Amino acid sequence: MKKTIYDIAKHAGVSIATVSRVINNTGRMSDETRKRILRIMEEFDYLPNMHASALTGKKTNSIGVIVPDVSNPFFGEIVKFIQLFAEEQGYTVIIGSTDYHPEKEANYFSLLKQKSVDGLIMATSVDSDESLERLQEIVDDNVPLAMLTHDRMPFPMDVVTIDDSMGGYIATNHLLELGHKDIVFVTGSQTMTSFRDRIKGARQSLEHNGVEFHESQIIKSHFSIEGAKEDIGQYLETHLPTAIFAVNDVFACATIQAARKRGVKVPEDLSVVGFDNTVLAEVTDPPLTTISQPKADMGKQIVRMLVEAIEGKKTSKSKIILSPELIIRQSTVKPEAQV
């Protein structure tokens, strides 16, 4: 019961070439036959076989997206937007979640190459030799690349990020303006350039405002909420600042919980700022003051650039840096208001 282009041609009383032309909108033909063929295709629920056309070297109309973890709300939302815009452009999306495993990342590159995607969006920090090697192969195939969130460019590619440094800057500025002097920073893996930049921006803010900074003001933690709670809790035992800036909402949540566990109230005793403006920021108590990334816009821009590159409308690479935004909720108050 499979419909092929031959079936359509036969029922329309034309040759497959003619049908092919209406499918691809190429060549010229009488408007009448075109319409008739379209009607027949409709009637037969005919869909061209992707594999056959991909085999002859045409586009697959699919793009690959690699993120560290789909179950992380931030990436979940990003993926959703990418998918949304990609579909608007007629592309389907193949998602890969690496769980922060370079090995899995490398596997995805192979896989996506095998599936011959037309383009690739990466939101992971492609680091390992293995990954780089695999990526090289797909670069050799002239598959357009686009990088999201990260700013490393082992190969020429389009990039969309936010100004992480500025994000860190305005977050810290906000605390400074409220009157906080004793601020501590929570960050994760230093291989994440975005985290580093956020901290960098924070330090710049401190500097510009004439506030001193010591390495001891930084808490380095891990990815899991549990681990972070532990790490932050221990730190708080030794020193209790009036404010904490965490490089993402997950850490900020962990901070709130670690603090509360020790009888430290947020925001009364401790102000907290997060980063990403995920759902988490909305549901915690108190709702989190955080730095918002324009996820929808990021998704839109990166898809736009990638599709343009795929369709050859754009040959040079570019980099778009979007602005983060401070979202003030209730986790930050003036220190005077603190007990």
Added chain:
Amino acid sequence: MKKTIYDIAKHAGVSIATVSRVINNTGRMSDETRKRILRIMEEFDYLPNMHASALTGKKTNSIGVIVPDVSNPFFGEIVKFIQLFAEEQGYTVIIGSTDYHPEKEANYFSLLKQKSVDGLIMATSVDSDESLERLQEIVDDNVPLAMLTHDRMPFPMDVVTIDDSMGGYIATNHLLELGHKDIVFVTGSQTMTSFRDRIKGARQSLEHNGVEFHESQIIKSHFSIEGAKEDIGQYLETHLPTAIFAVNDVFACATIQAARKRGVKVPEDLSVVGFDNTVLAEVTDPPLTTISQPKADMGKQIVRMLVEAIEGKKTSKSKIILSPELIIRQSTVKPEAQV
């Protein structure tokens, strides 16, 4: 610089048929040549062209997964697990997020059919005529189907759900045991069979414990957190129960926030139970007592069943009902403890 099976054959000094055999592990041949060919494939980074093999009617080693919303933490986690197990079995996953649009759902069915996936997992309530029609087509192609979370079976297929009814039952029992009598229920779209069942279980618990139930104890709300907050808040103005059971964590979060906005403290003034045990339950304040769905297990089971069906190791359809579990955190206390 594309490697084809011909290149490998040439360099190995054999015919393509032989290479094809080692790729597919069919036929017999000298161990030596097999190894030699494998070595050459390795050396050349040769990957068989999927489209070519799919074209000849072989499996594509891919399965489609359709969920309502990837950015919802519950589905994000489910998808993650499905992907994990599917990859272990050698299948790649194509994810579709419908945003609760039947239209998008229908589109995904077409798309997945076109991509000739080997099987399909659905976590949406396939309702619309359009969807059903498209689904019919893929059923006609003998593509195995599996349904997750939902229990509607328009066609024969494997099913994995939790016992939603039991979930509602134990959640309500928990509240009853704590001594609550005045319990209100928050639910969403009634087309979601899972929500209905949870409420059904709750009513059974009430009944078994000789507590009366009135329709007025149910708050029907919408999907967005914002909308839910509004709806619940309004209800609370008219009547303040001692406990609320929400059919998912999102509603539970909304409940907590709506309550707090009106000066009602959780759990002191109001106990709250959620459902799903998503990250949200961990980060809210107070951490949410909720009903946990064994997401990893659900993902594992459904992938297992689907793969068995795909590989023909299983012809009959089955239904697996997993048990929900009560996770007691801090959003529920005895009413006596309440002010």
Added chain:
DNA sequence: CTGTTAGCGCGTTCAG
């Protein structure tokens, strides 16, 4: 055990 050959469904010439 291995090589040969005919498709798979479609895009693309190239003559009509």
Added chain:
DNA sequence: CTGAACGCGCTAACAG
């Protein structure tokens, strides 16, 4: 404007 014929990379008979 149309139709026949070839090739894409691979699998599956069928020969050897």
